[in-house]
Amino acid sequence: MAPGAPSSSPSPILAALLFSLVLPPAQAIVVYTDKEVHGAVGSRVTLYCSFWSSEWVSDDISFTWRYQPEGGRDAISIFHYAKGQPYIDEVGTFKERIQWVGDPHWKDGSIVIHNLDYSDNGTFTCDVKNPPDIVGKTSQVTLYVFEKVPTRYGVVLGAVIGGVIGVVLLLLALFYLARYLPWRRGNCTRQAPADRGLMCDPPLQTPVLYAMLDHSRSTKATSEKKSKGLGESRKDKK
Amino acid sequence: MLLLLLGIIVLHVAVLVLLFVSTIVSQWIVGNGHSTDLWQNCSLLSSSNILHCYSSSTNEWLQSVQATMILSIIFSVLSLFLFFCQLFTLTKGGRFYITGVFQVLAGLCVMSAASIYTVRHPEWHFAAEYSYGFAYILAWVSFPLALLSGVVYVILRKRE
Numbered sequence: 001m002a003p004g005a006p007s008s009s010p011s012p013i014l015a016a017l018l019f020s021l022v023l024p025p026a027q028a029i030v031v032y033t034d035k036e037v038h039g040a041v042g043s044r045v046t047l048y049c050s051f052w053s054s055e056w057v058s059d060d061i062s063f064t065w066r067y068q069p070e071g072g073r074d075a076i077s078i079f080h081y082a083k084g085q086p087y088i089d090e091v092g093t094f095k096e097r098i099q100w101v102g103d104p105h106w107k108d109g110s111i112v113i114h115n116l117d118y119s120d121n122g123t124f125t126c127d128v129k130n131p132p133d134i135v136g137k138t139s140q141v142t143l144y145v146f147e148k149v150p151t152r153y154g155v156v157l158g159a160v161i162g163g164v165i166g167v168v169l170l171l172l173a174l175f176y177l178a179r180y181l182p183w184r185r186g187n188c189t190r191q192a193p194a195d196r197g198l199m200c201d202p203p204l205q206t207p208v209l210y211a212m213l214d215h216s217r218s219t220k221a222t223s224e225k226k227s228k229g230l231g232e233s234r235k236d237k238k
Numbered sequence: 239m240l241l242l243l244l245g246i247i248v249l250h251v252a253v254l255v256l257l258f259v260s261t262i263v264s265q266w267i268v269g270n271g272h273s274t275d276l277w278q279n280c281s282l283l284s285s286s287n288i289l290h291c292y293s294s295s296t297n298e299w300l301q302s303v304q305a306t307m308i309l310s311i312i313f314s315v316l317s318l319f320l321f322f323c324q325l326f327t328l329t330k331g332g333r334f335y336i337t338g339v340f341q342v343l344a345g346l347c348v349m350s351a352a353s354i355y356t357v358r359h360p361e362w363h364f365a366a367e368y369s370y371g372f373a374y375i376l377a378w379v380s381f382p383l384a385l386l387s388g389v390v391y392v393i394l395r396k397r398e
Contacts, residue, residue, distance in 0.1 A: 153296040160305035165312075168343065172336075 012052070012137070029053045029136030031128050036142050039116045040149045046101065047141055049109040049126035055133040059084065063102065063109040064127040067094070075125060079111055093119065116145050246394070249387050250321065250341070254314050256380035257348065261307045265371030266355065267363060274363050275373060276304050276355075299358040303351045307377070310347035314384065317341040321391070328396045338391030345384030352377045 012030040030052045039045035049063070065079035078094045080087045086100040094113065102109040109128055113120065120143055127138045264275040272281035280291040294300055317340035324334050352374070 150296070151298070153301070156298045156301035157305045157308075160302050161309055161312075164306075164309055164347075168313075 029128055029130055029133050031126050031137060031139040033124075033126050033139040033141040036144060038144050038146060038149050039113075039120075041116055041118065041145055041147055043116055044112055044114045045116060045143065046110055046112050047124055047126070047143070049102070049111075049128070049139070050107050051109065051128040051130070051136075052107075053128075053130045053133045053136075055130055057104055057107065058131055060131045061104045062129045063104075064129075065098075065111055066125040066127065068123045068125070069119070070121040070123075072122070075123075081109070113143075116143075118145050121145050246387070246390060247321075249383065249390070250314075250318055253341070253344070253380055253384045253387055254311070254318065256376050256383065257307070257311050257314055257344070260373045260376040260380065261311060263373045265373040266377075267359060267365070267368050267374065268371040269365040269368040272365060273371060275371075276300065276307060279363065295362040297358075297362045299354055300362050303355045303358075306347045306351035306354070310344040310351065310384075313340045313344035313347060317344060317388075317391075325396070330396060332396050334391040334394055334396070338388045341384055341388030341391060343388075345381050345388060348377055348384060349381045352381065 012032070032050045032052070034048055037045055037047060047065070049065075060083065061081075062083075063079070063081040064077060066075040067078045068075040076092060078089045078092060079098055079100070081100065081102070081104075088098050088100070089095060097114045099112040099114065101112050109126060123140050123142050125138050125140045128136070261276065264273050264278060264280055266275040267273070271284060272279065274280070274294070276294065278291045278293055280289055282289050317337050320340060321334060321337040324332075324337055328334070355374070355377075
């Protein structure tokens with residue numbers, strides 16, 4: 001799952017469509033990567049790279065990843081894939097840390113960098129060449145290495161709100177289910193049409209409670225009506 | 239009696255207004271020239287007399303305070319809506335249980351929000367001298383009012 005949106009996503013598609021409609025079929029290759037990638041020190045991070053080409057994926061397709069350190073001016077080549085064979089950096093700073101996870105037929109040229117370090121901060125460029133389609137834009141992704149990856153704003157917010165509302169709804173549903181469950185066993189009686197719903201016998205302890213409440217209320221009331229049926233619909237006049 | 243009904247509705251609406259004001263207004267912690275609340279920190283630079291406002295930090299505890307304040311508003315509004323529903327559909331002698339439960343939940347949410355804010359506020363504001371603003375006090379005031387309102391709903395019975 002890509003952590004961020006692909007860079008310049010709708011406009012290259014629009015531009016490519018326009019190109020293909022307006023001009024005679026021009027050959028152009030468009031590369032997509034994320035804009036920024038965050039990683040924690042010591043963990044691994046996946047650099048996604050995908051492309052759009054006006055030609056079919058040929059066997060001569062090649063992927064190149066370059067790395068430009070933060071604040072540096074030179075970009076060094078760290079990965080190359082050509083003719084079905086990946087070539088990984090074996091002498092530089094990324095020695096034995098790069099893993100090829102891409103698949104040309106799925107238009108995926110992603111690599112994984114293991115065991116991140118602070119010196120890996122910088123810009124990575126993905127370059128794809130699909131002969132005869134070789135002219136095109138590359139795309140860059142900036143890697144930020146943190147001690148601890150900061151959670152995006154809103155994750156905790158949404159989780160708390162969603163969790164509490166979910167729990168409340170669940171409890172309400174359970175409550176209503178429990179109230180109408182004795183109905184299955186036939187303990188509920190259907191009331192006169194004026195009342196709504198069913199009247200079910202509550203558990204054994206509450207008759208005493210309701211009776212007491214009724215009694216205490218009736219001492220203040222001018223007229224009282226005690227009904228034998230227990231439950232919520234009792235007539236009470238003040 | 240109509241008076242009782244009116245009184246209960248006024249109490250509920252008052253609780254709702256308190257919740258809204260305390261969530262939105264920017265006066266939870268005030269100091270000399272700066273005020274912060276759940277969503278932004280504003281500071282008035284004495285040199286240029288301009289009020290600068292920045293978004294609050296993305297601290298997890300601040301997010302949980304924001305979430306519980308929003309939840310309390312949601313529950314209170316839901317409770318008001320359910321009160322009117324139950325007013326017309328409940329049988330005689332029935333109690334406004336759901337309304338009361340949601341109002342009590344709103345009160346509990348406000349309490350937890352205010353408590354978390356009280357305990358954890360040094361994590362996201364670093365002013366040396368500060369005092370609590372009126373929005374913070376409103377949040378604490380709305381907690382017993384919401385509880386009271388909820389309890390009144392639970393013991394109230396619907397009459398003809």
